Amino acid sequence: MLQVKDLRLGFASGERTLLAVDGISFAIARGETFALLGESGCGKSATAQGLMRLLPTAGRIVGGSVQLDGEELLARSEAEMRAYRGGRMAMIFQEPATSLNPVLTVGRQIGEVLERHRGLRGEAARARMLDLLRQVGIADPERRLDEYPFQLSGGMKQRVMIAIALAGEPELLIADEPTTALDVTVQAQILDLLAQLQAERGMGMLLITHDLGVVARMAHRIGVMYAGELVEVASREEFFTTPRHPYTQALFAALPDMTRRGMALTTIPGQVPSLAAMPAGCRFADRCPLVMPVCREQSPAWREAQPGHAVRCHWQGAQAAPAVVSSVADALPSGQAPLLDVADLKVHFPIRKGILQRTVGHVHAVDGVSLAISPGRTLALVGESGCGKTTVGKALLQLIRPTAGSVRLAGEELTGLSGRDLRAARRQLQMIFQDPFASLNPRLRIGEIIAEGMTALGVGGDAAAAVRALLQQVGLPDDAAERFPHEFSGGQRQRIAIARALAVQPALLVCDEPTSALDVSVQAQILNLLKTLQGELGVAYLFITHNFAVVEYLAHDVAVMYLGRIVERGSADEVLGNPRHPYTQALLSAVPVPRLDGAGERIRLPGETPSPAKPPSGCHFHPRCPQATEVCRERYPDGKTLSDTHVAVCHWVN
C-alpha cells in the first residue's frame, strides 16, 4: 500500500543541505506493521515527518518518491496534502502531554478531524466520537468528551490521541515512539490497543521505536536504520533468530539481561557520525567489529540473505564471532553490617490553598520506606513514575528534608544534620542524575565541574591531578578537562557526571535512572563502567530505575515501590525469579521482552497509578489488583517474610 522509494530528506544549514535520511526504500502492506528501529539521531522521526510532509522549516525533501496506493504524495500541493494528513494517513506522537491542545475539550479535538475528513457535524459527529472513545477503551466516554486534556492521565491522553488519529479512518497509521513516555503497565495497555485496532481495521502501521522489546511485541517486519540509511530489513522471525548486520547484532548484544550478569556487556564503540561528517563508505565502518578495507571505500549494496531478509553489508558471514566476554568482579556477599539503613522514611509535601496558603492536605510522596544497603552492593529501587522513588533518593541526600523517619549512613544519623556536619556526611553519599544534559552547568569547564565537589567539601590534594585521574577512570581523554559540556555526547556527559560524583570518594552512589536518557549501546557502556567502578572501588549503589532489564543485569537486591511504599523487597533472584506481590508480577509480565518467545502469559493491570495526594484506603494497590478482596479495601497489609531477605507486603502472600 505505502511504497517509499529512495527517499532523501535533508536539513538546510547555511548554504548546505545535510542529508538526515539518505535514500531509504520500504513498503508497507495493508494490515502490516513495519517497525523502523534505530538509535536517536539516525533519521527515524525525520522519515515519518517526511512521509506526512510535515518537516520543520529547515527540512527539505531532496528526492525520492512516496506512493500511497500508487498516488505520488511528494507531487501533491500543500492544499491537497490536507486531505491525506489525518485522512488517509494519521500520526501518533511520542509525548501525549504536549500533543493535545490544552485549551480545547477532547470532543473539539476529535471533532476537528471528523469535520475535515468525514464531513460530520453536530449529533452525528458526537455519536461517532463516543464510538471512537469506546473503541480506544476509555470508560464513561460521554463525560470524557467534554473534559480538557489536563483532566486526563497520561495513558488516557495517548488513547485520545489514538482516537483522533483513527477519526479520519486512516489506511496508514504512523506511530512515532507511541509508548516511550508511558509507564510499563500503561505501555502494555496501549500496545495491546494498537495491535487490536490494527487487526480490526486492517490498517498499515509504521512503528518508530528504539525499543527492541516493543518491536518483538508489535512488528511484522523490521527495518533497522543507521545514520540515515536502512541497513537491514527482515521479518520478525528472521530478525530475532538470525540478525545479519553487525549493527543489529551489536544492538542485541548490548542489551542488559539476567543471563549476562557478572559479565561486561558488549558495547558499540564511538557514536553515530554527525550529519555534517558522514563517512564515504559504509557508515557503520568506524564502529564495526568486522570492518574490512572495502567497507571504508565503498558503500555496500543490498544483498538478499534469505527471501525477505535483505542486508546492506560487505561481510557475508551469518553470525559475528562472539565478542570476548570479560567477566567483572562481582560484589561482596551480603550479610555485612549495612552501610545505609533507612527506617520508616516519610516525605510529605503540603498542599496549600487560598490567600493565606493554609495547608489543606499532604502529598504522601514517600510514606514509610525502609531500606538497607550493604557496602559494595547494588540495591535497585523499582517503580513506575510518580511512585516516589526519586524523592527517596533526594531525601537520602537531604536535598529534600524528610518529614519523618531516620537515615543512618555507616551508623550516623543524617536527618536533622546541618552545616558542617552535613557537609562531612555528604562526602559519603553522592548522586548521579537522570538527564546528562541538565546535570552539567553549560557555562563551566569539565575540570571545574569535577573539581567543584572537591573544593566545596575540602578534599585536599592536587585538584588538577585528581581530575586527570578521574577522567581516566571513567574513560575520557585528559584534554576533556579544558572543554565545555556541550562538546560531549549524552554518554560522555554521563561519564563526566559519574566522575564528578566519584571525586569526593563516596561510599554510596544514588543513581537516579542514569541510563534512561541514553541509547542502548551507550547504556551498555555506562552500565559496564558502573560495574567496573563497583569492582574497583567497592562503592555501593542505590539504583533508581523503571527498566527491568537493567535491574536484572546490575542489581543484587531489589525493592519494588508503589505509591510511596515498598511492596516487595528481596534479593534480585527472589524478586525477579519468584515475584510474590501481584504488582511485581504484573510489572514483570508487562515488560516487553526483546525475544520471539516473549509473548508469554501477561497480567493486565487496569487503570493507572492513583495520585499520592489521595491514596486509596486499605492496600494502595487494591483498585488495580486482580486478587483484591474486602480485607484489601479496609486494611493496609503487613509485610510477610518469605525468606531471610524476601519480604512482600500483601494479604494474600503466605
Place this chain on the structure above:
Amino acid sequence: MSDFQIVVLWSDILVWLLLAAGIGLGLLISRSPPLLAAWRRVGASRPGMASATVLLAFVLVGLLDSLHYRPALESQPGEQTQYAIEVLSVLDALVGPLRTENEKTYSSPLATHLHAKETTEVPGVGTVREFPRLKFGGVHLDDPAQRGGDVAMTALRAVGLAALVWLALAALVAARCGGWAAVWRGRTRFAWNAVLATLGAMLLVLLPVFLLAGDYHVFGTDKVGQDVLYQILKSVRTALIIGLVTTLVMLPLAVVLGIVAGYFRGWVDDLIQYLYTVLNSIPGVLLIAAAVLMMQVVIDTHPEWFATAAERADLRLLALCFILGITSWTGLCRLLRGETLKLRELEYIQAAQAFGVSNWRIILRHILPNLMHIVIIALVMDFSGLVLAEAVLSYVGIGVDPTMTSFGTMINNARMELGREPVVWWSLAAAFSAMFILVLAANLFADAVRDAFDPRAA
C-alpha cells in the same frame, strides 16, 4: 595658563566608566567560549550589524559630547585668566558655527529668508513688510534665486565624496576579508556586507547634510533661531545617558532581588514579590512626577551647590535616571525570579547542593552565568523603552532641565509650533526622525541579540 579649563560632569564620569566597563566586559566575554560564540552569532546577523553600525554613530556623537570644558575668556596679559560661564563639549568645538550662528527666529530648512515677515526700513522706499534675509543661512549667495543650484551642486559634490570614501572603506574590508565576492555573498563570518551597506547609506545622507550645514540651516531653526541640526546632535547624549545610566541603576536591583527571590523562596520571595507588586500598581508617571518635583525643589533651594547651569542640569538628569531606574526594575526582576525558580530545580544545581556548596557560591557560579542571556537581552530592550520614556516625561514637563536639549524638550517645544499658520513642522519632524532611527536601531539590535542568545536556537 591654558586657554581652557576641563570640566568633569558627573554624567561624563558615568559615561566613560560605562565605556570602560563595556570594554572590560568584552575582554571577559572573549575568554568565555559560550558567550563568545553567542556574540559571534550577533556578528553574523545582518540586521543586527546594520543597526549596530547606526548605533555606533550615535554613540560616537554622545561620547564626543561627553568631554566638557570651559573656554578661557579674552583677558589682558597679566590678569588672572577668567573662564566662560558656559560649559562646552568637544562636539561643540567640532561643529563650531552650528552652535554660534543663530538667526533671529524660525526659518525653514535650507532657507535664505526668515519664516515670518518683518517690518523693515528701506532707504528711499519707506517701511516695507517682507521676509528678511537670514544672518547666516545662505549669505554667500548674491541672489537668493541661485539657492537651488547651489544646494544641488553641494549635494552632488558630497555624494561624490561619499562614494569615494565608501569605495575606500569597502576596498579595505575586501582586502582584509578575502575579496569582493566573499564579502558580498555573505561568506564572511562577520556580516560585513550589512555594515558596508549601512555605512554607504549613512555616508550618502550624512555627508550632504554636513557639507550643506556650513552654509545653510539644513533642518531649519527654532523659535530663538537655534539650528535644529545642532539641537539634535546635543539630544543624542541625553538620550544615551537616560538609556544607559538608568539600566545601570535598575540592573543590580533587578538581578539581586530577582535571584534572591527565586532561589531562597519562602518569606524572602513573598517580601520581594509584594514589593514589586506594590510598586507596579502605582501609576508610573505619577510616581516619577512626584519624585522629580520633590527633587526639583531641593535643587532650586540650593543654588550654591552648582558652579554652572550645566552642572545643575547634569545633576537633574542623573536624578531623573535614578528615579526612572528605581521605578522600572520590576519587570526584569520578575523575569529573573521566574528563570531562577526554573534553574534551581535543575540537576546541576542539585548536584552542587549535594556537594554542600554554599548558597551564594551556587548563585554566583551556577545561576548568574545562566541568567546572563536574559540580562543582556533585557538591557538592550530596555534602552529604547527608556529613551521613549524620557521624551514622554519631558513632554509632560517633568523630564530633564529646560536648559538641556533632549528629544523630549524638542517635541515639547514643537507642540505650539504645530498650531501656527504657516505651520512650523521641521523641528518636530527632525526630532522625531532622529529618535525614530535611534530607537529602531536599538530595537533591531536587541532582536539580533535575543536571537543569538536564545538557548533554543543555539
